[in-house]
């Protein structure tokens with residue numbers, strides 16, 4: 001290998017981690033024009049069974065390059081387009097705005113960690129105090145300025161205070177001790193186990209509190225600096241009036257497509273795309289023709305190296321091929337539909353949240369002006385309605401931390417997220433971008449909050465906010481069988497904006513086209 005073979009040198013460097021070397025006869029001209037990551041993953045994949053050190057010969061490499069070139073042929077897709085389809089949405093101009101999340105990457109040192117939590121405390125305090133909540137509760141709850149001020153209150157006083165939860169402990173008597181903190185100090189609050197209905201409901205509210213969330217608590221100052229909880233006040237959302245939309249269009253929600261997984265339900269997905277092209281029964285043609293926006297909430301591909309042993313579950317182990325296949329589907333969506341694509345924890349953009357939008361290295365030469373890449377999370381305005389979309393990775397930690405939540409009802413977990421005005425209340429439950437600012441606070445109250453990740457559809461309305469989980473296009477995985485989870489694949493929630501109602505279109509049947 002001489003000095004000029006820079007590509008070969010780079011490939012050799014990547015392969016050295018897998019104890020694989022390249023024959024000295026291999027040179028740059030053989031591999032130029034092909035993505036090095038693709039070649040490397042192909043070589044590693046092909047040598048997975050071998051133990052010890054391996055040298056790849058020129059012939060072996062040539063064979064693999066041939067295979068890669070054949071894989072590069074775009075996937076032919078069988079989408080049916082109805083000839084008598086006259087979609088209303090085609091004649092209506094799209095009205096949308098995208099607000100991607102800022103992604104600040106810094107060295108995650110201790111001072112930054114402190115400023116991250118301060119930022120969270122201040123933003124949440126602002127929400128609790130200013131956004132109407134305090135105005136309503138102020139009559140009933142005498143707020144202390146901060147924890148230090150509260151500690152100066154006389155015995156018997158009842159005051160409320162805002163803090164960030166640092167710990168929750170069950171004492172040996174079965175009471176609950178909550179520790180909250182702000183920038184002036186720490187407060188230990190007791191939730192006493194009692195038999196009255198009031199005591200039980202307060203204890204239940206205390207049990208639902210999760211680490212790192214910011215909330216307000218009304219306490220009674222007891223003897224010797226003992227603080228007894230009287231009421232839990234979540235930041236919450238005020239009751240929101242339904243915004244009226246004049247334009248008679250609809251938005252459809254998808255997520256967790258998992259292209260590249262052996263369990264991706266391709267035939268059903270193609271039925272759905274045919275449905276968007278008007279290939280459906282006369283009753284549904286009108287609705288199909290109203291779809292103006294399509295929001296895809298992450299896990300658009302299965303990805304590679306997401307969990308140990310994933311290789312055996314992959315239909316394609318080439319990440320670029322997975323995205324190429326996805327884009328071939330997006331290409332078949334009618335161009336008058338604005339499509340918004342967000343990454344999830346399976347996508348190849350790094351796991352830390354907020355996640356950047358799927359970038360040019362994956363998009364390559366796919367170029368459609370109606371397809372827009374979003375950060376995870378993102379806030380959009382569609383026809384004036386504010387749509388908050390987030391993949392939903394934090395739902396795992398919320399479901400395991402809060403009694404009564406389960407994978408069967410993702411909408412309930414989403415309501416708990418909304419009540420806390422934070423997309424990922426429990427720090428460390430999922431990976432967060434090291435940052436001085438907390439970019440996952442739910443600042444303004446959306447009209448629609450959309451998530452995926454759970455692979456189970458769910459719809460609810462909480463204080464006027466439409467809550468939607470858009471399920472999946474992946475059939476039940478072995479892991480889901482082992483954990484007793486039952487997904488609801490191929491069901492598309494569609495929101496008719498003028499009517500203000502959701503309907504669910506089911507594509508799970510073998511031959512149905514949204515029947």
Ligand SMILES: [Fe+2]
Pocket residue numbers: 256299344346453454455
């Ligand atoms: Fe997923």
